[in-house]
Amino acid sequence: MRTNQLCGDLPFLHLTHKRADADSFASAYWGYRLFGGGIYIDEPDLTVRKLMQRFCVKNCFPPHIQLFFVYDTSDPQQLSFLVPHYCIFDHHNNPHKEFVEKAFYSHIRLRSANVLNLYDLSRQVLPDDVLFCFAVALVSETAFLRTACSEDLMYLSRFLSGHVLEDVFELILEGRVKDISDFLTRLSRIEIVDSRERIGIIECKDDDEFLCVVDLAMYPLSLSVLLGKMPWGVWVYCKKKLVQKVYSALRRFENRKAGRIYETKDVQAVLNAILETFEPT
Structure with missing residues (x-):
């Protein structure tokens, strides 16, 4: 199993969109853990910062980047910098047509969360840390399951693995109110x-x-x-x-x-x- 310290392993960089949320982070972390390379999380929110701390994830760039993996967006305006050669993994409607057409590879399917698509693409048993990030992302994207459909709940049961839902709620909610x-x-x-x-x-x-x-x-x-x-x-x-x-x-x-x-x-x-x-x- 790969460790979390992969930077420099391969000339890949896994990118979130600007102001990274849980779905964007979990998606990039999936690629980082499975394929190696570097990872860049842009302005992570509190939930993402907690996940990064929990799994010892820090932004790192490989010496040479030949391919960018773009997650949870197909809009180049939502990226922190230009990407010349890239793949796209997204779940939103109305993708940026020209940007998608120029992609080396794209997988875009309208779903509640991008992590559902990535789980389907995985051809191996995913590590527990990736699955937990997926659970956090899905709960966040469905407003604490208020907008979750039956498909979402089926996937959530797979993501939780050895965890209970309270573990996810605790990570997302604790410490949100400062004063x-x-x-x-x-x-x-x-x-x-x-x-x-x-x-x-x-x-x-x-x-x-x-x-x-x-x-x-x-x-x-x-x-x-x-x-x-x-x-x-x-x-x-x-x-x-x-x-x-x-x-x-x-x-x-x-x-x-x-x-x-x-x-x-x-x-x-x-x-x-x-x-x-x-x-x-």
Whole structure:
């Protein structure tokens, strides 16, 4: 079995997209463990930082790179640097056509998480550390299984191996709130807008706080949409059944990735755009 210290083994570099999340990291880690080479994790979130620490993963570059492995995106704008010769492993809809056409190899299939595709591609029994990363990624991508379908749960049973689901929850959630008193104060100031769907608005100190509010408040407060006033802009989270409608309202904001809007901190403008979609036609 390969060890985690593979840098320099082969002229490969395994890449996440910008602001690496669990699915992106788990995907790159899969390639790193199976094929060797180096690995680059861009601005890892808290969950990814915990996984990197747990499995002793650090960014490392081989002396010469002949092939880049790109995971969880097919958009070159989502990469930290240009890649001249590359493979793509992705699960998102609407891939960047020209970038995909120039790939040495691409595997793109629309799924809940990229790790499902990689598990199917694997022709060997995967190491326990890779499987645990896959479990964390799948739980994260399905909003703590709230949007999970039967296929997702079947794969999760394989990923957990000797672990229990609590192990995954513990890794993702522990330590997300840095200042409990400040967090509870901000939580108490949540605004509620009742229209055809109930919308919550809250100011958060960082991404981790916002995700905690999603986990704590969405269902108890009967929220369909949650808007986060973030240091970097506005974060829109909604129930899966509303994703298409809500995201269509966000198309007017060009600098965004899914529900993250980076070009404005004007939460009222975002709210108005969403409310317009809920008005009866």
